[in-house]
Amino acid sequence: MNLTAKIAIVTDSTACIPNYFLEELNIHTVAYYIHRNNEVLRDLVSIQYQEFLNWLSTAKSIPQTASPGPGDYLSMYENLAEGGAQEILSLHMTSKGSGAYQAALAAADMLREKLPQLRIEVVDTLNVALCQGWMAIEAAREALAGTSMESILEKTKRMISQARIIQTADTLRYLYMGGRIGKAAHLAGSMLNLKPLISMQDGEIVALGVARGLNKAYEKMVNLIQAALQPDQKIKIAYLHAGATEQIQLLKSKVESRLECVESFTAELCPALMVHTGPGTTGLCYFPVN
Known part of the structure; x- marks a missing residue:
């Protein structure tokens, strides 16, 4: 870890943080499991x-995913402590959709018995993907700037209620295979070119309706963001996709023109999240900054 940061930032692979951010900001990730x-x-x-x-686009059934266990987090925390970390902030996917938060809490309790002087704060972000990722990125920036744990925690807790994900799937096939939508809805939606819009509220997945075609779906995403913001409010935003480079550029242009x-x-x-929505998924994660 960077010796100028006394606070180490830990999160999960499901935060979908690009490698250059992980390296530049010394963010440490713990990998989810995929049973294929x-x-x-x-x-x-x-x-x-x-x-x-490449594999998922031809799969006949989808794999199962599992969160890391307490031992995975304990190993990470021990390595960081040995590397000089004085405090650890551990940020995890919503506890309403994963066991990661509980596993990290158990690991923190184990290590406190061994290293009582080490402070470990485990946070349930009530979010997923780059909403979780944004919290880790912002926390890591603050840690490198020498900000106190109390101030970082305060900012992170504000972001929990402010950060929002909106995404759409290119096909309903993977939602059907994962048992999240019935066959009739899957077939009807595919024939009508319907794109479901989903988000997260209070840590749980919520539906925002459907749109006919990607262009209409992206217009609706922009409208939803605009409606949630105060006049002249600025945002930080991350665009997220699964094999949909051209589509995500279209979404980006629509968002940033308005x-x-x-x-x-x-x-x-990341693969552990791609399992549930399939190739062609596009979306965004944002939060207001003023």
């Missing part, structure tokens, strides 16, 4: 984005 047939894969460790994307973005970047959906 008889294989046990580690998200973005033993299976990478493009390889999994909203003031003080920072934006594009990232790929």
Whole structure:
């Protein structure tokens, strides 16, 4: 870790943070598990984005995913403590959709018995993907600037209620295979070119309706963001996709022609999340900054 940062930032592979941010900001990630047939894969460790994307596009059934266990987090925390971390902030996907938060809490309790002087704060972000990722990025920037744990926690807790994800799937097939939508709805939606819009509220997935075609879906995304913001409010935004480079550029152009973005970047959906929505997924994660 960077010796100028006394606070180490930990999050999960599901935060979908690009490698250049991980390296530049010294963010440490713990990988989710993907059970594919008889294989046990580690998200973005033993299976990478493009390889999994290629396989998933031809899959007849979808794999199961599992959060890291207490031992995975304990190993990470111990390594950081040995590397000189004095405090650890651990940020996790919504506890209403994953066991990561509880596993991290258990690991923190184990290490406190061994290293009582080490402060570990475990946070349930009630979010996923780059909403979770934005919290880790902003926390890491503050840590490198020498900000106190109390101030970083305060900012993170504000972001929990402010950060929002909106995404759409290119096809309803993967929602059907994962048991999240019925066959009739899947077939009807495919024939009508319907694109479901989903988000997250209080840590749970919520539906925002459907749109006919990607262009209408993207227009609706921009309208939803605009309606949620105060006049002249600026945002930071991350665009997220699974093998949909051209589509995500279209979404970006629609957003940034109507909203003031003080920072934006594009990232790929990690395999552990791609499982549930499939190739062609596009979306965004944003939060207001003023």
